[in-house]
Amino acid sequence: MSFPSYSSPQSISIGHLAKRTGCKPETIRYYEQIGLLGEAKRTEGGQRRYSEATVQRLTFIRHARDFGFSIEAVRELLNMVDSPLTDCQQIDAIAKHHLREVESRIQRLEALREELQRMVTQCSGGSVESCRIIEVLSNHRLCQHQEVHGGASDLR
Amino acid sequence: MSFPSYSSPQSISIGHLAKRTGCKPETIRYYEQIGLLGEAKRTEGGQRRYSEATVQRLTFIRHARDFGFSIEAVRELLNMVDSPLTDCQQIDAIAKHHLREVESRIQRLEALREELQRMVTQCSGGSVESCRIIEVLSNHRLCQHQEVHGGASDLR
DNA sequence: TTAAGACCTATAGTAGCTAGAGGTTCAAGG
DNA sequence: CCTTGAACCTCTAGCTACTATAGGTCTTAA
Known part of the structure; x- marks a missing residue:
């Protein structure tokens, strides 16, 4: 095309x-x-x-x-579109790669969601000293999902 | 604390x-x-x-x-931790807000995943001219999820 | 004493735009 | 034809949350 x-x-x-x-x-x-x-x-x-x-x-x-x-992926797709010789498999590869990335982001976000839910439901009100949320954030060991550590911050 | x-x-x-x-x-x-x-x-x-x-x-x-x-959320949490008067509810509010954001990101990513899956499975090989992926990307109407339009790019 | 390695500051770069300043061009109405 | 106001132009800086580099200084163990 x-x-x-x-x-x-x-x-x-x-x-x-x-x-x-x-x-x-x-x-x-x-x-x-x-x-x-x-x-x-x-x-x-x-x-x-x-x-x-x-x-x-x-x-x-x-x-x-x-x-x-990403912009770079779009650039690749456009290069392919611009050259009539391109094999569809190359385009397919980019799309599949992107799909895998989306899937892994979903997985990590789901782990994050569960941790946040646990955190929030365990917070029973009161003062900062006894806040479960602060406690969890202060202490790695209270976490169940390893996925959370070392990186949900790049999920925005 | x-x-x-x-x-x-x-x-x-x-x-x-x-x-x-x-x-x-x-x-x-x-x-x-x-x-x-x-x-x-x-x-x-x-x-x-x-x-x-x-x-x-x-x-x-x-x-x-x-x-x-986010850094700004962390700053708020730290401010609360630093002041002993803080009510736990304020912390809870920040955590819940974050949880809602995570949930909405998951939803949008899931819509995106489905579109990408459809796209990829429909690509049957061949040349660019007949590539389903390119076709979908060129034409909004081939999309099923409105969520995709106007924004998955901020999901990284 | 010396040399390696850790540290310092300052600046620029990353992605993908967005916003602003300060000036120019276009097109429609009189 | 002239005016006026919207749309356009370039250039620069800003956003998030760091990371990386250059070029120089400090610390510490041998």
């Missing part, structure tokens, strides 16, 4: 492109800057003007980002 | 503190810089020296971070 350039109005402003794709203009300029989008044509006054092809490309980018693909 | 300062060796170097808490020295200096840890005592030559109380405090911080609490 490649993005067709219809013989249609090649004069979409950055604001209109933004509205049609759900991006902000700043984000579009940023994508150009990091090379996800090529350099746009410009008016004599220097403003960017886009074609329908860019609407398609940006829609793809936004959608892939919504799916949680 | 407060962190007791035992009458023990008040001369722990940043490297030893790091090893005992599982932090890196850079991180410890960073925590000092942003005010999670107070300014450390220094040797005549200017190197930081810590007490057992700091080991406890940093252990608490690391553990809370492992639980996915």
